Amino acid sequence: MHAYRSHTCADLNASNVGDTVRLSGWVHRVRDHGGVLFIDLRDHYGMTQVLCDPDSPVFNEVEKVRSEWCIRIDGNVKARDPELVNAKIPTGEIEVFVRDMEVLGRAEELPLMVFGDQEYPEETRLRYRYLDLRREVMQRNLTLRSDVVASMRKRMWDKGFREYQTPIITASSPEGARDFLVPSRLHPGKFYALPQAPQQFKQLIMVSGFDKYFQIAPCFRDEDPRADRSPTDFYQLDLEMSFVEQQDVFDTIQPVIQGVFEEFGGGRKVDTTWEQISYRDAALWYGTDKPDLRNPIKMQVVSEHFAGSGFAIFAKLLEQDGTQIRAIPAPGGGSRKFCDRMNAFAQKEGLPGMGYIFWRDQGEGMEAAGPLAKNIGPERTEAIRQQLGLGVGDAAFFLGGKPSAFEKVAGRARDVIGEELNLTDKDRFAFCWIVDFPIYEKDDETGKIDFEHNPFSMPQGGMEALEGDPLDVLGYQYDLACNGYELVSGAIRNHRPEIMFKAFEIAGYGKDEVEKRFGGMVNAFQYGAPPHGGCAAGIDRIVMLLADTVNIREVIMFPMNQRAEDLMMNAPSDPTSDQLMELGLRVIPQE
Numbered sequence: 219m220h221a222y223r224s225h226t227c228a229d230l231n232a233s234n235v236g237d238t239v240r241l242s243g244w245v246h247r248v249r250d251h252g253g254v255l256f257i258d259l260r261d262h263y264g265m266t267q268v269l270c271d272p273d274s275p276v277f278n279e280v281e282k283v284r285s286e287w288c289i290r291i292d293g294n295v296k297a298r299d300p301e302l303v304n305a306k307i308p309t310g311e312i313e314v315f316v317r318d319m320e321v322l323g324r325a326e327e328l329p330l331m332v333f334g335d336q337e338y339p340e341e342t343r344l345r346y347r348y349l350d351l352r353r354e355v356m357q358r359n360l361t362l363r364s365d366v367v368a369s370m371r372k373r374m375w376d377k378g379f380r381e382y383q384t385p386i387i388t389a390s391s392p393e394g395a396r397d398f399l400v401p402s403r404l405h406p407g408k409f410y411a412l413p414q415a416p417q418q419f420k421q422l423i424m425v426s427g428f429d430k431y432f433q434i435a436p437c438f439r440d441e442d443p444r445a446d447r448s449p450t451d452f453y454q455l456d457l458e459m460s461f462v463e464q465q466d467v468f469d470t471i472q473p474v475i476q477g478v479f480e481e482f483g484g485g486r487k488v489d490t491t492w493e494q495i496s497y498r499d500a501a502l503w504y505g506t507d508k509p510d511l512r513n514p515i516k517m518q519v520v521s522e523h524f525a526g527s528g529f530a531i532f533a534k535l536l537e538q539d540g541t542q543i544r545a546i547p548a549p550g551g552g553s554r555k556f557c558d559r560m561n562a563f564a565q566k567e568g569l570p571g572m573g574y575i576f577w578r579d580q581g582e583g584m585e586a587a588g589p590l591a592k593n594i595g596p597e598r599t600e601a602i603r604q605q606l607g608l609g610v611g612d613a614a615f616f617l618g619g620k621p622s623a624f625e626k627v628a629g630r631a632r633d634v635i636g637e638e639l640n641l642t643d644k645d646r647f648a649f650c651w652i653v654d655f656p657i658y659e660k661d662d663e664t665g666k667i668d669f670e671h672n673p674f675s676m677p678q679g680g681m682e683a684l685e686g687d688p689l690d691v692l693g694y695q696y697d698l699a700c701n702g703y704e705l706v707s708g709a710i711r712n713h714r715p716e717i718m719f720k721a722f723e724i725a726g727y728g729k730d731e732v733e734k735r736f737g738g739m740v741n742a743f744q745y746g747a748p749p750h751g752g753c754a755a756g757i758d759r760i761v762m763l764l765a766d767t768v769n770i771r772e773v774i775m776f777p778m779n780q781r782a783e784d785l786m787m788n789a790p791s792d793p794t795s796d797q798l799m800e801l802g803l804r805v806i807p808q809e
Contacts, residue, residue, distance in 0.1 A: 228264025232311045234295045242290040247333050266309045270316040288323035291316050345785040359773050363761045370455050373474045379432040384419035396440035406802035412438035418739045420458040424750040425742045432457040445769050449782040458752030479647050482764045487646040496654040505629020510702035511648035513636030520545045523602050529593040535618045543618040547606045550639045551613035552576040567627045576613035655695040658688040668725050675709040684720050708753025715743045
């Protein structure tokens with residue numbers, strides 16, 4: 219027999235009754251039923267109930283074991299009494315009577331329990347992550363992650379892609395976030411960077427003629443943490459293709475992402491038609507470029523109904539350039555209590571409030587209620603109702619000013635309204651492509667033109683587009699949104715050096731600076747670069763959605779905490795004097 223096990227803790231069933239077996243695992247729970255000890259023995263695969271009574275030669279030893287001790291047992295498989303069968307687990311028909319036991323690893327008093335559903339502070343969970351990972355939900359989440367990655371790889375190979383690895387120590391990558399710098403010992407005073415993404419290298423792979431590349435790529439960005447973003451590193455399904463247009467990339471990645479969600483989504487509906495929405499329309503309708511389409515609410519511009527109206531606040535706003543009034547329809551939200559609650563929400567978000575109108579049945583017909591309705595009168599109120607397609611029992615909320623000042627709050631309000639009124643379909647994965655991103659933006663204070671989005675996207679219209687108003691230039695850049703999260707980002711690349719130099723010149727970057735910062739890629743484009751494009755899908759975020767959690771740390775094996783610290787391994791840590799001396803560095807204490 220094997221030194222540690224003949225079966226896993228998920229293998230045994232009624233067909234094994236009478237067998238002598240060997241199991242190894244952790245003591246999940248111990249129960250003493252009047253001198254008969256029952257132990258739930260757990261390994262990665264499942265659970266088996268083992269029992270021991272005074273007839274066992276190792277009863278005295280088994281009495282000493284505690285939760286999370288790692289043990290090996292030998293015993294005989296017995297059938298459980300019919301009334302004691304546990305149909306919830308594969309081994310529920312049997313139990314194992316212990317004949318021999320070896321303690322493989324004792325456990326000290328536990329800082330957190332593995333058994334049960336107790337909640338522990340995140341700091342405790344991350345400090346003792348190896349214990350936290352023993353819990354069933356974490357075993358399930360990280361197994362799911364592994365299976366998703368394996369499925370992605372297979373799907374990419376099936377589409378004719380090959381996996382190539384790109385460098386981890388390199389120069390800075392043009393991704394727009396902060397780099398993690400690595401000092402060079404051989405070149406004192408100079409620094410490498412950990413790649414924010416394999417962006418430049420995957421484009422160079424296309425220039426090298428490999429046609430289809432993918433990689434499960436680690437990316438490193440020194441970012442502020444969020445619930446859906448790691449502050450240090452993350453993994454993405456990175457891909458690039460030659461001789462393609464935007465739709466080719468969409469047609470390639472959709473079956474991969476859709477297939478993964480169908481395979482691992484637990485039966486939830488997966489949209490198969492992925493709408494393409496312009497960046498400007500997404501901002502207008504949803505207040506965000508990563509809309510949650512499970513929520514059917516679509517915001518609308520209603521400025522014409524307030525211009526010159528009796529509601530002076532909005533009427534005066536509309537006299538200023540670049541302002542508008544937007545409405546958030548709220549089907550089923552037609553009560554003063556709900557409207558007041560949403561007004562309070564807007565105030566918590568830093569706005570003075572949200573105007574509202576709600577429609578109610580007065581017996582003789584429908585009546586519009588609320589402060590706005592009184593100020594603008596019945597004709598304008600009725601025109602708003604008809605534009606929004608609302609009726610009795612419905613409401614609408616209004617925000618005004620320059621869209622950049624209120625758009626994000628409007629988007630969050632839309633999400634809250636959808637949640638509270640049960641309009642959002644929770645049993646669904648809803649996808650859409652956000653397209654036509656503007657390449658440039660203008661600083662309102664300085665008037666300076668700079669890049670708003672990826673500077674390496676091909677402008678729609680090529681060189682000709684760059685001859686007009688920069689703020690009208692759109693790029694072949696795209697994001698995939700799902701349930702309110704950005705899952706994929708990509709672009710058709712600007713592979714023409716003359717167009718690239720012109721694009722950077724408009725943003726104030728001279729040819730010398732472009733060649734200095736991105737020389738490797740720019741030089742390569744001088745030697746017959748093919749048209750190419752691609753995208754990257756965030757693996758952590760995809761698994762987070764599939765695991766039905768809102769915290770990305772629940773699907774990462776060893777994540778950092780909110781302060782970008784690894785409490786388990788004590789990182790970041792102070793370097794030794796010898797290390798600093800070897801690198802020619804000195805740490806200046808912070809005041």
